[in-house]
Amino acid sequence: MIEDTMTLLSLLGRIMRYFLLRPETLFLLCISLALWSYFFHTDEVKTIVKSSRDAVKMVKGKVAEIMQNDRLGGLDVLEAEFSKTWEFKSHNVAVYSIQGRRDHMEDRFEVLTDLANKTHPSIFGIFDGHGGEQNTLLQTILEAKTAAEYVKSRLPEALKQHLQDYEKDKENSVLSYQTILEQQILSIDREMLEKLTVSYDEAGTTCLIALLSDKDLTVANVGDSRGVLCDKDGNAIPLSHDHKPYQLKERKRIKRAGGFISFNGSWRVQGILAMSRSLGDYPLKNLNVVIPDPDILTFDLDKLQPEFMILASDGLWDAFSNEEAVRFIKERLDEPHFGAKSIVLQSFYRGCPDNITVMVVKFRNSSKTEEQ
Structure with a gap:
């Protein structure tokens, strides 16, 4: 057995x-x-296999897109995808502005110069709006698509008129560029609030204004658009400082007003606004946690002997530091837009999710500046 x-x-x-x-x-x-x-x-096995198939399809699609872009000219195809692309060039100033990855375009800019008679300093402005996209009530109240457009259409012209009056009797006037800037910026904010109060609308905008005369550069800033200057030695000189809720000075002021800041993707006032100063923004202004007061700085051009300055919305500064932006533009001043177009597109390539507007102003002592 x-x-x-x-x-x-x-x-x-x-x-x-x-x-x-x-x-x-x-x-x-x-x-x-x-x-x-x-x-x-096992559902896990099915999920892995399906994810692998999707990944392969995605890679194939991206490769096909790149190949198509290469065949059609790359940059031209990319630019064609922007719903709003604005460009401007006149004498010593150039601007390039794109909607980028945002659903709406809320950046605005303005250039007012008087090269012939010089009855006032040249005026350069950057305005980055928020909260007003496709708001039909806002368009009825402000007679503008965005808060930035409202400020752009009114503030530079008001400044021009007051500066002309000031230049006529400069020696006897008690005013100055700084006081005129402050008065007009606060005045336009009051105008906006009177209109926005009707609908409790949250629309607002940054405001970056530069006044350029023969000897001085005066810069006023409200919000987080930013200016930077390249001096004779190639150094990056800040022309403004961002108004951000996390800054100690701003945080203390907000707390004194009874407000708070919290993190929601970025530090925000009352959990809403990612800047601590702006024009408009009625509900937050009513709480006094957001204010319109501009910081104003004046620079001696004879001392600095600058080559150029950059004024830009925060879309640029999300991708570039002051120093890096100055180096980038300095190498591209011979381009048709003085490097403004190149740095805007580079910011987009680096993943900036915002509207991007860049203004480059060349100074007369620059060896590459065109004759004015």
């Missing part, structure tokens, strides 16, 4: 070695287990 059992076990062992341990048998077994798992049991 024992002998018969041993003979049977020996036979089974030989059968297993012959069939199960053969490479083709093991291969078929593995395939069978995989198919069984896929069709009958």
